[in-house]
Amino acid sequence: MAQARHRSTGGRITQLVARLIAAAGLAVNAGIHAHLADQYDVVSASISEGDLFRLEAGLASLGVIVVLFWRHPIGDAYAWLVAAAGLFAVLLYRYDDIGAIGPLPDMYEPIWTTDKKISAISQAVTIVVMTFLLLTRRRRKPPRAS
Template sequence: MLRLLTAAGLAVDAYVHVALAGAYDPVGAGISEGTLFRAQAAAAALAAVLVLASGRSRWVWAFAFLVAASAVGAVLLYRYVDVGTLGPLPNMHEPVWYPKKTVSAVAEAVATLGAAVGFVTVNRHPTPSSRA
């Protein structure tokens, strides 16, 4: 159940970022915000597949946590703080909530919590083949 919940949160994150990427292509001179959205979507999709396929690995849970936590951290940071441009990264400050952004943030938070629990609990109950 934990694997499904975490993967679902990551899948929603990926879907929303792909859906919004085109609208954010004009934002940024070096690396566009749309490009960053596509990279986030790819990382979230990969993490979701890995969690479903190999949820017994601490590395998989750690990767899923980093992907989800970085996404929810970024959306909260850029919602409430005008960071400005950081090197080639555009100024992504957007001080509003709208439905897709809210859905994505909630999904990322759920995936972050799920991945943290998965990381802490994986290998706590060894399978019969790993007890030997």
């Protein structure tokens, strides 16, 4: 019984540490995008790249709250999706000049700035940690019939 309790406590600590790492990754991503948004307002179609940076910052900030306080598979999937979509976008626009798409501006930027590297790393770490949390989530056992 004590060994099972120890494994359960160790599992909770691992889950907590993973959530703190994921929240930190999302917070770094949010901070970088919020900080850089005004510099990208000039890249514009119907929507500016700065507006998209603000949206990313807001979505990542919400992800921090969800990961730390909701602890539900839907919230975990949301955080994973925010990080994955952000990483996809940074890699796409780093390596491919796809041009403007509808209201979105041409966001091609074929260089790795320090902020872009940090943001990409934080998103990748968040994806890995959120994948771990989603795959290791303990399911509640139904109550046993007497």
